[in-house]
Amino acid sequence: MTVQTDPLDDVLALVGATSSLSAGLVAGGEWAVAFEPPPAVKFNAVRRGSCLLLADGNVFELRTGDCFLLTRPVAFTLASGPDVTPEPARPLFVAAGEDGTARAGQGDDVFLIGGRFGFGERAQELLLDALPPVVHVPGGNTAAAAVRWALEQIDAELRDRPPASTLLTEHLALVMLIHLLRLHLAAAPPAAGWLAGLADPVVGAALRAMHGKPAYAWTVADLAAAAAVSRSTLAARFKQVVGQGPLDYLTQWRIELAGARLRNGDHTVATIAREVGYGSESALSTAFKRVTGQSPRAYRASRPA
Template sequence: MSVQQADPLHDVLTLVGTTSRLSVGLVAGGEWALSFEPPPAVKFNAVRRGRCLLTVDGVPEPIRLAEGDCFLLTRPRAFTLASGPGVRPVPARPVFAAATGGAARVGTGEDAILVGGRFDFGERARELLLDALPPVIHVPGHTAEAATVRWALEQIDAELRDRPLASALVTEHLALVMLIHLLRLHLAVAGPGAVSGWLAGLTDPIVAPVLGAMHARPAHAWTVAQLAGVAAVSRSTLAARFKQVVGRGPLDYLTGWRIELAARRLRHGDETVAAIAREIGYGSESALSNAFKRVTGVSPREYRRRSGPAGGRIAHGAGLGDRPV
């Protein structure tokens, strides 16, 4: 059965409003160690020269970083970068506050050079994306699979070194390219349990085409039989496999994604609830309102009011990353 496919990773990254920002680089030498406070956003660093040791709160073993390696810190956890074990760290904040020429310096010499930055996401990113990832993603730079990540880092280096016109904008977009390839690479090489929820489904041969079909046509009145046809399996096989991999049934997932689409329109647009209902596959305003309240705990109108500039934020009761209750 040939069915139009969409890219769920693209959809979620777009929905959560992914942006990037490069930070001051780090030049280090001799014996050194820096302790970093829990970052407010997703943190990334890449070793452009030398090597160092990464220790993250809550992660049992330190991670040795070699030249070309990258890491992505997906949780707000304190971490330490050091020349090796046993070195007493100093706080990183004053070191970076004293940075000159686009680089902070610690120790003596230039044995190690790191570039880094942060990825900022919208209010739904934690539940939709980040909670499905491990606290730290480490990508060794020497592997053939990391070639595109190395290319992006080389281009970032060139932009930072030569500062051509619009270099800040170019480096931010290159960082986003790097993020996507880091996620792709992690999904490609991750073992069982390394990711969960819909992310795990992206690499499953039965679940992936079903996710793609639902994201391509979220307003379609999908049945389990139709979705099983997309995957070329029986209804029972799809239902069991989808729940095993994603943590919920395919139609529960579809409801969750529709509610995410509705919530984004309510937060950022001025469409009526009835118009939103038609666009995402509900036959009436009341049908959407019932589903929306069941998932989020509030009506669409109340959600819009609370999500406005004066209303603060509201958490969903169940999203793509949660099992339905």
Template sequence: MDPLEDVLALVGTTGRMSVALAGRGEWAVAFEPPDGVKFNAVRSGRCLLSVDGLEPIALAPGDCFLLIEPRAFTLASGPGVATIPAGPLFRAARDGIARAGMRPTADPGMDEATKSDAEGDDDVFIIGGRFDFGHRAGEILLAALPPVIHVPGDTPAADALRWALDLIDTEMRDRPMGSALVTEHLAMVMLIHILRLVDAPPTGWLAGLSDPVVAPALRVMHARPADPWTVADLARTAAVSRSTLAARFRQVVGRAPLDYLTDWRIELAADRLRRDDGTVAVIARGVGYRSESALSNAFKRVTGQSPREYRRSQTVAPPPGAHRPPPA
């Protein structure tokens, strides 16, 4: 299996679109630190993204970004503009669009120039949403990523995103049957493309996916985690010596191959425990341990809890789409 697919599935990744944002004239909207990973894409116009603790990023047409960490941020027409909070603005949205900035109200008594200005196009139009992840995402996925991922729209790397954004635009504008589900799936496509575009971090499993020595070993461990792997077995999959794989794996991923395998087995076991999928003994065999006690010892060493304690501490989350909070 593909390790990226494995991890996205394991951490329960879901995506949803929110209300769009249109800006005109001078405007600035302040957002609270988001739950999950926030994303926005500029469909037209230009604006400025300011994230707490980071340098501002100028956004142009076609640009998109992921805000990986829960930091407050502002979208604005430019620097130095007084902000308004996003919550009330988005709650007052009409036809799926929140509007920021001064806009004269068109009425029959206006002269033609003022009326034309009131009915004219917006300076900036931004679509957005968020990705939600299970509670383990921070350790096995998000920790490997920078706080903000910015994909400029005028680069070849953005071509893969453009078709998804165009389809999202169409779905959000026309609202055909099933549009909410379609846009959620398109958002997931966007996430995968953006993760492919990220420069690999210096260490971690994400870095290993692009390493010619480490990647084959990662793939077979994800494909057959219950197999009794040895470092020699894994080295043969990469066509290198045992010592070469061990050294390279530790250099790139930050831990030894079999330590990584243990951690991945524990993640799989934890997922099954959260879903109440079998007895501890059955789960142990399913993830590569010969006995319940062997899994229990490894599980407590990694998580600080026994499998039974962990299962009691978890609640089963509702299926994706069962509860949709209002857009914000």
């Protein structure tokens, strides 16, 4: 029986997603705060009130429960209105109190929490490039219930600070990230690429089969059977949606898995070759160099310990 898994799970695990809550922002009256381009994936969630987000040449209306992700290092502004002159964020957060919450304007009718997600070196190509620079997820619809739950738990942890609250809020933020990605992909799936394939019933079935058993000697016929279509249908549909053939994708994913093992472990190249579906070290080395331009040993040596 074919073992199937979730490619999004696999990619998030491969790129080593981590999270940290950085600070909050309380604001009221007329206010605007300009933020420098963040060095990592930035997120903010509106816990009270409403405001505007100006980023990447667009204006987004944010209401209570809304979240946004910045997947690129773009400058952005949070503001009460479009015509308020912004003040730089850095001095406000430097002057923040012990709770790390900055304040802007007069009053406290708006409250946001924010943080960052960190990823490994392959995240840009594998995940982030498939997403728009700004991902806005409204919190008012029923599909966002899980995001609201995670935010409520984060609020409680930040408010009461019980033991291990830092670790728990980091895990809750990762839960929120997964739900944000799910909601975005359901509402606006990419036009092409492996993320687009997840939303396609034919391509998605083949992707899950390959990710479930990446070392298996898959053929197009096997994958077509897993997707319950003909070989020609699968090949054409996979190429149309993902941009490459299914076996080319399988090779790419195996090399990603091998690269992660080379970066993060001390297994021999021969052992890694068997783990990812190559019969010998030389077979993996040939495929690895064709895809990455480096041999496995040179790749490992070029990465810091």
